[in-house]
Amino acid sequence: MTDFGLKVRMVVVGAILFAFYLVAATAIAAMTGFNLWIILAVGILIVPALQYKIGKWMALRGAEDMPDDPRYQHVHHMTESLARDMGVPTPRLMRQQMGVPNAFAVGRKGAGVVVVSDELMAILDNDELEGVIAHEIAHIKNRDVITMVVGQSIGMIVGYVAYFAVLMGGERNMGTWILAMAASQIANLLVMIFVMAISRYREYVADDDARDAIGSGDPLARALEKISAGAEGRDQQTNDTVAALCIFNADRSLLQSIFSTHPPTEKRIAKLRS
Template sequence: MGYVKTTFLMAAMTALFMGLGYLMGGAGGAVIALVMAGAMNLFTWWNSDKMVLKMHNAQALAAGDRFGLVDMVAQLARNAQLPMPAVYIIDTPQPNAFATGRNPQNAAVAVTTGLMRSLTREELAGVVAHELAHIKNHDTAIMTVTATFAGAISMLANFALFFGGSRERLGLIGTLAMMILAPMAAALVQMAISRTREYAADKAGAQICGHPMWLASALQKIQHGAAQIDNDAAERHPATAHMFIINPLHAHSRDKLFSTHPATANRIAALQALAGTMQPNAPRMRQTDMGPSTTSVPKVRKGGKRGPWV
């Protein structure tokens, strides 16, 4: 059902983009708009991982890293029957994570230092599994395409004011209304797709690690931390907000019309329900795969480490 909704929403985004092109230049404008969308999406799709990781100054980790993160990702990737993605860490105190890449063969998982400091090893595994679910479901490519469409629609709407064709068809007031309403409609579609895919990734991620409550506990901690701690890079690049497991821009907790993420409380409730129905033979992380377990976050010591992993 999630893919059906996403297909309809993507079709709506494409129709809106071509409609703007038609209003600006008739049938020829619609064709030009479609060609522009294809070119922009091809470039963004091919370079999406590099672009996003650079925006957030992510640093690559190699096998045997001092966090043990690469080994954890490798085990969970095997559970998910995925190729091993690249693993990155982002130096920001806000707890958060995202996945990127055009396909499972060219994917990356990035977590923040704030996430490593805030979560237990089990909760961290739940978050990584969620991000791997996005990769497995090809959500990273979908969200890149929708973000590009949304940006292009906003650009075309602004150009419309300077094209005689759109003014003749709509008049000045109609053109101004289109400049406001078209980007708003694009944003709504983008956000709806993001919310749909988050629920699906929560469910698939819980199945990958075998413990829905690991992710439920992590979401609660991340929501609390993200609401209080700024993520400067995300604030500079708000178009990437939908990629994170929890909105890094301090959105309201309810499922608002303009929220890029579903309410965390709703996601936790869904995971709790899933935990009660999980099949006994579901793949599960072994304690030896995760390294030493922690049940609480150590207090910050002056001049010392600020958490269990960094």
């Protein structure tokens, strides 16, 4: 069963994101002269589904289906077994070169996808890989991936609206353009603060669900240690959207350290072994 605390956070964050969306829709109506109710109707009925589809498509760019041959049969078998035990339809398995050992999940129950990097499969033992896949299946089961993908898309929309609102409200010069860019970044950041609030908590929940699924937290703890060590000195070859969905965010920039999408790896490992 999905963690109650995660459910509450998803409801609260969902309501806040809708409020941001409402403000953006009102601004669009004011700038374009379109009827607000029509914009809201389109936004509620069409845009979220479109955002989800586009977000999923963007996340899976560069990934390819994992072949069902002797090299990967053990990955397919453990995924099918875990999905069955966790009460989730078997997700589609894909592989990708990410530059670092990592994995992520997108989609919902019945249409979930687990992407595993070649670098990850090269360094993990089978029980460690099982812990990682259980963690990703937990994200699909808990539906928190949908909140992340849609939330990031709303952040982009709010950022664009802020940009054009400033641009249309001032003179067309370099100062206005710089102000518009700053407003866009700030608006996007405000939305992402709330998305990040759920992002860190959902990692702990998925860790706990994975521990329950495989019967021990130690394999996943060992996997996190290897993933963290394997990412040292290497650049993650994924965009920001995918980095936020991964089991380990290899981005060590100053901004990432302030607005981290993941709790500290050391705390996750300690909690798994407690």
